[in-house]
Amino acid sequence: MGANHSHGPAAPASRRAVMATLAVLVPLALATVAAMIALWPSPPDTAEPSTLRRETGTITEVTLRRCPKPPPLDGSATAPAPDPATCGDATVKLTSGANLAGTVTLRLPTGPGAQVFAPGDDVILIHDPGAELGEPSYRLSDHDRSSPLWLFGIAFALAVIAFGRWRGLTALLGLVLTFGVLLTFVLPGILDGRPPLLVAIVGSAAIMLTVLFLTHGPSLTTSMAVLGTLSSLVVTGVLSYFSLDLARLTGITDEAAFSLGMSYDIDTQGLLLASIIIGSLGVLDDVTVTQAVTVAELAHANPSYGFRRLYRAAGRVGRAHIASVINTIILAYAGASLPLLLLISVGRDPLGHVLTNPVIAQEIVRSVVGTLGLISAVPITTALSALVARRSLPAAPQPDVHHHHAASR
Structure with missing residues (x-):
């Protein structure tokens, strides 16, 4: 040494x-x-697989309608009114799953803290193949952030390597090892x-x-x-x-x-x-x-x-x-x-x-x-x-x- x-x-x-x-x-x-x-x-116990499927899609159209009047909370106060941009339906073109390239029309999530969706947004859908008759088999869940996160990760890695060169590359490898120990030993061990x-x-x-x-x-x-x-x-x-x-x-x-x-x-x-x-x-x-x-x-x-x-x-x-x-x-x-x-x-x-x-x-x-x-x-x-x-x-x-x-x- x-x-x-x-x-x-x-x-x-x-x-x-x-x-x-x-x-x-x-x-x-x-x-x-x-x-x-x-x-x-x-090793974790093999649990029965969930019937719910996580699929992706792209919003092609959003149709807004008037939001319903919020119900009263007590004698005088009323609940906060929802964002008008969250009341309506969205047409989504599926980009994964068995119905690839198909389209579905889904109700926009509403209520306090609901996300706002617009045409062109990549989204996450929850698909239930065993949904009962009359119940929607697809549900709009969240924005799909995989592409931005990949861009952030690539930009981070390039900046670290460009500045630190070989030391930056070894630092990235160390980061991978850190997450490997946390995900394969620490968290599963505690669970x-x-x-x-x-x-x-x-x-x-x-x-x-x-x-x-x-x-x-x-x-x-x-x-x-x-x-x-x-x-x-x-x-x-x-x-x-x-x-x-x-x-x-x-x-x-x-x-x-x-x-x-x-x-x-x-x-x-x-x-x-x-x-x-x-x-x-x-x-x-x-x-x-x-x-x-x-x-x-x-x-x-x-x-x-x-x-x-x-x-x-x-x-x-x-x-x-x-x-x-x-x-x-x-x-x-x-x-x-x-x-x-x-x-x-x-x-x-x-x-x-x-x-x-x-x-x-x-x-x-x-x-x-x-x-x-x-x-x-x-x-x-x-x-x-x-x-x-x-x-x-x-x-x-x-x-x-x-x-x-x-x-x-």
């Missing part, structure tokens, strides 16, 4: 530093593989009844051990980022466990969590713990890699720096980074919860009641625990990287005393 993140010639890694790093990483990798094998979800927190930690370790080395290359710098990330994930997991127990949070704050807990016998509090771990992973990756590379660059630019000076200099960079990341985390949570915050604002409840609401309290605990885990990543990764950097750099050359005296004469 060599510190290949610096811009200048890389200092040779000492054999002792490499062996010490491998002595930690190899058992961790083997333990991760063994844990994944032990926790791997069993299969495995402990959510354990599944999240093992899955996160697998992601870090593969994605970081794939993206940044095998080096002592990357190894320190991996070790710092895994250590901080353990800290985050422990803090999450005690924080949720202290705050009496069960993880059931919406219909989705309630349905999962009732239908699949999932530990909802463990599911909340797993979500905190997975949510912290991406930000931890950013912080630990930055700290490891910062230490490597400082050590290369200043060979005379000892452990303490490297730690202090890189720590100042880490504190500035954390200050900006904390604001990013809070704004991200606020943006994701904006509809809920608006609903609470309309209710005009006292601030104390709002903060103790289970949904808000859950997000507060999630933010605080994630931030504490993020803060722990800076000293851990910086200390590990500074220790290895000092063992890898050659000793600073001593000045030639005889030459200095000769030049002064």
Whole structure:
């Protein structure tokens, strides 16, 4: 392993530093593989296939009519009037299914939040071949967004590769691996009844051990980022466990969590713990890699720096980074919860009641625990990287005393 993140010639890694790093990483990798094998979800039960079919079509014509008067809600108030653009019928030309190229006339969805459809829109239809006589076998469901999403994906990939070149390509491969672990191990494992927190930690370790080395290359710098990330994930997991127990949070704050807990016998509090771990992973990756590379660059630019000076200099960079990341985390949570915050604002409840609401309290605990885990990543990764950097750099050359005296004469 060599510190290949610096811009200048890389200092040779000492054999002792490499062996010490491998002595930690190899058992961790083997333990991760063994844990994944032990926790791997069993094959899903083969359920009876649904009779409903998902098909596509294109709207060729929309015929609007006057919307019916909404019924009264109580003695005086009435329900909101529907959007006039949602009252009527749409003629759809089928682009998939057994009736390919055929046309059907369907009623437009109406009611609060109904989507507006226009001629030329690609749409999703729900087809029920076994519909009873007199009942429509097709139902207009949603817009077909597959083409725009493919365009976004291609534009994203081209931009990443054009800017990052080979590093950008490896980053995309790492993204594919991340989704692969989440979709084949983490989510099925939780649905299969495995402990959510354990599944999240093992899955996160697998992601870090593969994605970081794939993206940044095998080096002592990357190894320190991996070790710092895994250590901080353990800290985050422990803090999450005690924080949720202290705050009496069960993880059931919406219909989705309630349905999962009732239908699949999932530990909802463990599911909340797993979500905190997975949510912290991406930000931890950013912080630990930055700290490891910062230490490597400082050590290369200043060979005379000892452990303490490297730690202090890189720590100042880490504190500035954390200050900006904390604001990013809070704004991200606020943006994701904006509809809920608006609903609470309309209710005009006292601030104390709002903060103790289970949904808000859950997000507060999630933010605080994630931030504490993020803060722990800076000293851990910086200390590990500074220790290895000092063992890898050659000793600073001593000045030639005889030459200095000769030049002064």
